Amino acid sequence: EMIANHEMLAPVYQKIPYFDKPPLFYWLTVGTFEVFGINMLSSRVISIIAAILTTIVTALFARHHFGKKTAIISAMVLSTAMCYYEFASTCMPDMWLTLLELVVGIAFYQRFFGSSQKHLAWSCVAALFAGLGWMIKGPVVLRFPGVAIVLQMVLSRRMPRLTFKEIAIGSAIFWAVVLPWHVAIYRVYGFESLNWLYLKGMLGRFLGKHELYNFGHGFSYRFVQLLSGFLPWTPFMVAAYF
Numbered sequence: 001e002m003i004a005n006h007e008m009l010a011p012v013y014q015k016i017p018y019f020d021k022p023p024l025f026y027w028l029t030v031g032t033f034e035v036f037g038i039n040m041l042s043s044r045v046i047s048i049i050a051a052i053l054t055t056i057v058t059a060l061f062a063r064h065h066f067g068k069k070t071a072i073i074s075a076m077v078l079s080t081a082m083c084y085y086e087f088a089s090t091c092m093p094d095m096w097l098t099l100l101e102l103v104v105g106i107a108f109y110q111r112f113f114g115s116s117q118k119h120l121a122w123s124c125v126a127a128l129f130a131g132l133g134w135m136i137k138g139p140v141v142l143r144f145p146g147v148a149i150v151l152q153m154v155l156s157r158r159m160p161r162l163t164f165k166e167i168a169i170g171s172a173i174f175w176a177v178v179l180p181w182h183v184a185i186y187r188v189y190g191f192e193s194l195n196w197l198y199l200k201g202m203l204g205r206f207l208g209k210h211e212l213y214n215f216g217h218g219f220s221y222r223f224v225q226l227l228s229g230f231l232p233w234t235p236f237m238v239a240a241y242f
Contacts, residue, residue: 002030003038009184010193017189019196023181024135025093043091050095051088054102055079061106077236083229093136100133105145112160113152120166127170131177138198 001012010017011026028046036042055075063071078084087095107126111119126145133141153159162170185193227234 002026003033009181009188017193019185019189019193021093021137022135022197024132025096025137028096029091044089047088047090047092047095050099051079051084054095054099057099057102057106077233081229081233082231086229097133097137097141100129100136101141101144103129104133104141105148108145108149109152112149113156113158119163120169123162123166123170124173127173128177131174134174134178135181 001015002008005012005015007017008027008030009023010019011021011023012018025046029043032042032045036045055078058078059071059075062074087098104126107122107129110116111122111126114122116122130141130145182194227238230237
C-alpha cells in the first residue's frame with residue numbers, strides 16, 4: 001500500500017496511516033519489493049538477512065571473549081532454536097530488533113567492561129544502533145541491553161561512567177537518527193500520530209490495554225512460550241541454572 005499510494009512517510013494499512021511502529025522496517029521491506037518484486041520471498045529477505053547477521057555477530061563476540069569452540073556452539077544453538085528460526089522466516093521487525101539490540105548491548109559491554117580503550121567509538125556505535133533500533137520498534141530496543149548492563153554492573157560491582165564528550169556526541173548521533181521522522185510526522189499528521197505510536201500503542205500494549213494486542217495472556221503463557229521457543233535447547237538452558 002505504501003508503494004501503491006506513494007506514501008513513504010508513514011506505514012499505510014487499508015489506505016489509512018498506521019502508526020503502530022516506526023517505519024524503518026517498512027522502508028527496508030519496500031526496498032526489497034522494488035528490487036525483487038512483490039512476492040512472499042522478497043517480503044522475508046530482510047528478516048533472513050537480519051538473522052544471518054545476528055548469528056555472525058554472536059559468533060564473533062563469543063570468539064573474541066571465549067574462544068572458537070564457544071563461538072561455533074553459540075552460533076549453532078542460536079540459529080537452530082525454534083523461535084529464532086520462526087522469526088527469521090517471518091515478515092516482522094523482531095529479527096532486526098534482535099540484531100540491533102545485540103549490537104547495542106555489545107557496544108555498551110565493550111565500552112564499560114572490555115579491554116578496548118576506544119570508549120568514544122563504542123559509545124557512538126551504541127548510540128547509532130540504538131537510534132536505528134528505535135526506528136524499527138521504538139524504545140524497546142533499550143530494554144535487554146539495559147537490563148544486561150545493569151546486571152553486569154551489579155555482578156562486577158563496578159559503576160563505570162560516561163564522559164561528557166561521549167554523552168554529547170552519542171546524543172547527537174541518536175537524535176540525528178530518530179528526530180527527523182518524528183518531526184515530519186508531527187508536521188503532517190499532528191500529535192495524534194505520536195499519541196497512537198507511544199501512548200496508545202507501546203505503553204498501552206505493555207499495560208495490556210491495547211485494542212489490537214490485548215490477548216489476555218498471563219505470566220504462565222509467556223513463561224511456557226519462552227521455554228518452547230528455545231527448543232530443542234531448552235533442557236540445556238534449564239540445566240545451566242542448576
